[in-house]
Amino acid sequence: MLNSMDDSRPIFVQIAEKIEDDIIEGELPEETQVPSTNQFAALYRINPATAAKGVNLLVDEGILYKKRGVGMFVKEGARVQLREKRKSQFYEQYVVAMVREAAKLGITTDQLTEMIRKGEQAE
Amino acid sequence: MSQVVYAKGLTKSYGGFDAVKDVSFALEENRIYGLLGRNGAGKTTIMNMITAQTFPTRGELKVFGEEPFENGRVLSRVCIVKESQKYPDYFSVRDVLETAAMLFPNWDRAFAASLVEEFRLPVKRKMKKLSRGMLSSVGIVVGLASRAPLTIFDEPYLGLDAVARKIFYDRLMEDYTEHPRTVVLSTHLIDEASPLLEHLLVIDGGRILLDEDADELRGRAYSVAGTASKVEAFASGREDQVIARETFGSLASATLLGVMDEGTRRQAGSLNLELASVSVQQLIVHLTQENTQRKAANDR
Numbered sequence: 001m002l003n004s005m006d007d008s009r010p011i012f013v014q015i016a017e018k019i020e021d022d023i024i025e026g027e028l029p030e031e032t033q034v035p036s037t038n039q040f041a042a043l044y045r046i047n048p049a050t051a052a053k054g055v056n057l058l059v060d061e062g063i064l065y066k067k068r069g070v071g072m073f074v075k076e077g078a079r080v081q082l083r084e085k086r087k088s089q090f091y092e093q094y095v096v097a098m099v100r101e102a103a104k105l106g107i108t109t110d111q112l113t114e115m116i117r118k119g120e121q122a123e
Numbered sequence: 124m125s126q127v128v129y130a131k132g133l134t135k136s137y138g139g140f141d142a143v144k145d146v147s148f149a150l151e152e153n154r155i156y157g158l159l160g161r162n163g164a165g166k167t168t169i170m171n172m173i174t175a176q177t178f179p180t181r182g183e184l185k186v187f188g189e190e191p192f193e194n195g196r197v198l199s200r201v202c203i204v205k206e207s208q209k210y211p212d213y214f215s216v217r218d219v220l221e222t223a224a225m226l227f228p229n230w231d232r233a234f235a236a237s238l239v240e241e242f243r244l245p246v247k248r249k250m251k252k253l254s255r256g257m258l259s260s261v262g263i264v265v266g267l268a269s270r271a272p273l274t275i276f277d278e279p280y281l282g283l284d285a286v287a288r289k290i291f292y293d294r295l296m297e298d299y300t301e302h303p304r305t306v307v308l309s310t311h312l313i314d315e316a317s318p319l320l321e322h323l324l325v326i327d328g329g330r331i332l333l334d335e336d337a338d339e340l341r342g343r344a345y346s347v348a349g350t351a352s353k354v355e356a357f358a359s360g361r362e363d364q365v366i367a368r369e370t371f372g373s374l375a376s377a378t379l380l381g382v383m384d385e386g387t388r389r390q391a392g393s394l395n396l397e398l399a400s401v402s403v404q405q406l407i408v409h410l411t412q413e414n415t416q417r418k419a420a421n422d423r
Contacts, residue, residue: 005318008400010338038300045292046318047155048300050338092385100392 004044011046015054023063023074024082034064034072125152126188127273127305128173133182135168142168144329145182150273153303155319157310157337160326161411166309167205169326170277174203186273199228202271204262206278210250217246219261220268227269234298235268241290255282263291267298275307288312292319313404323403327411337403344406345383348376349396357394367409378409 005011022028037055041048055072058064063078102112128150135143143165150156158166171177172184175191175198184191191197210219220239224230239246242260253261259280266274280288296319299306310316317337325333333340344366347357354375358365367378378401381387391398401409 006400007314007317007402007404008341010341011318012338041296041300042293044318045296047321047337048296049154049321050318053338104395 005046011050012053012057015040015044015046015051016057019054019058020063020082020086023078024086026079028074030074030076030078032074033070034074036071126150127152127186129183129185129188130169130173131183133169133172133184134180135165135172135177136180141329143172143179146326146329146331148324148331148334150305150307152272152305154321155299155306155308157313157316157320157323158307158326159310159313159323159407160332164326164411165329166326167277168329170203170205170275170307170309173273174198174201174275176203199226200272201275202227202266202269202273203275203277204266204279206259206262206281208258208262212249212251214250215247216244216250216253216261219250219265220246223265223269227271229270229272229302231268231270235264238264238267238294241294242287256284256287259283260287267291267294270298270302270304273305273307275309277309278311279308280310280312288315292316295319313407314402317403325407325411327414332410332414333407340403340406342382342400344378344380344401344409345387346376346378346399346401346405347391347396348399349374349394351375353394353396357391357396366413378405 005014019028019034023030028034034055035043037048037052040046040051040055044051055064059066059072063075063082064072065075067073098112107115126149128148130149131147133143133146134141146165146169158169160166168177172179173186173191175186175193178192186197187200189197191201214222216239220235224232224235242257242264244257244260244264250258250261259282263276263279266276266279280291283291292315295306308316308320320337323333323335323337323340324331346367347354351370351373354377358368358377358379361379361381364379364381365377366380369376383398383400388398
């Protein structure tokens with residue numbers, strides 16, 4: 001209740017992921033300003049130095065850039081870049097786990113494919 | 124970055140007992156530190172030495188670059204809020220706040236007034252008539268509104284409910300971002316305070332067990348749980364990483380230092396073990412417990 005962060009993973013990584021999610025979902029369009037470190041600190045009740053580390057991680061990865069005296073902005077092309085990055089993680093994170101669980105439950109590959117189709121229709 | 128506290132080989136003995144043994148650390152300006160450890164670990168003794176309430180037996184201690192003892196220049200820049208704070212019998216809440224206003228050069232009256240309102244403190248009431256939670260709230264108001272360059276909170280929230288603790292964390296972070304200062308928070312409520320802390324000092328048996336950035340400890344350990352024989356199979360190749368083990372009949376769990384990478388995930392998956400990441404609080408509990416057990420084994 002008192003905090004929204006997972007205390008078993010580095011918080012700076014979680015901050016970077018939240019910003020990435022907002023960029024991918026279009027909440028933070030390219031060339032718009034990202035909330036300040038202090039705003040992140042207040043919103044998620046975390047240490048500002050940790051929040052800054054998360055923002056800087058995305059600067060290093062070329063997702064954000066700094067406008068002197070103004071703040072951090074989303075770089076042009078950031079959305080495409082992030083989508084590609086997430087796609088490569090998708091296999092390890094979701095597919096491998098799904099296939100393992102399916103095997104445990106005796107779900108065949110055909111049944112699994114069928115389920116994916118069904119899931120698509122429900123969307 | 125300049126150092127606010129510098130301790131080298133700091134020791135405090137009471138009779139033949141070393142409450143603090145050969146401790147060395149530095150606190151840098153404008154960071155928020157967590158001073159953590161079990162009861163009797165030596166946290167309060169360290170804080171009492173920093174605030175010149177007790178003399179070190181041996182070692183070097185500098186606060187703002189100077190010896191703290193009977194040093195007005197240093198002590199006017201330090202505020203300590205402690206659970207066991209005593210007040211004169213006839214003091215009301217207002218008397219405490221007025222005294223604090225005189226003692227601390229950076230005191231902010233308006234901020235203090237707004238905190239008094241938020242904590243619903245009766246300013247006219249005598250301190251000795253306050254409930255445990257209200258006493259804690261007065262300490263917190265003093266600690267925050269003093270804006271001392273070095274502010275130390277020693278278990279500040281005895282008797283405070285979750286709402287009041289949330290107010291404390293919120294106001295601390297807000298005010299810290301506007302008026303950065305060095306803060307030391309000693310607490311047992313690691314889970315809820317941990318996101319606010321930049322750096323942790325974990326004390327155990329009078330010594331420093333860990334001196335690291337909090338974020339470095341998140342994701343430092345993981346645990347596996349499942350059938351006892353399979354947990355053993357998983358742990359057998361990693362004996363040096365295991366920091367805790369528990370068995371419940373045919374089930375067991377083990378906590379290991381290390382990163383949960385793809386290899387560990389796969390092996391745990393193939394053994395049908397449940398993998399979980401370990402929070403800072405769990406990690407510190409395991410490490411301080413392990414340390415105690417190892418010491419007991421050595422003494423035997």
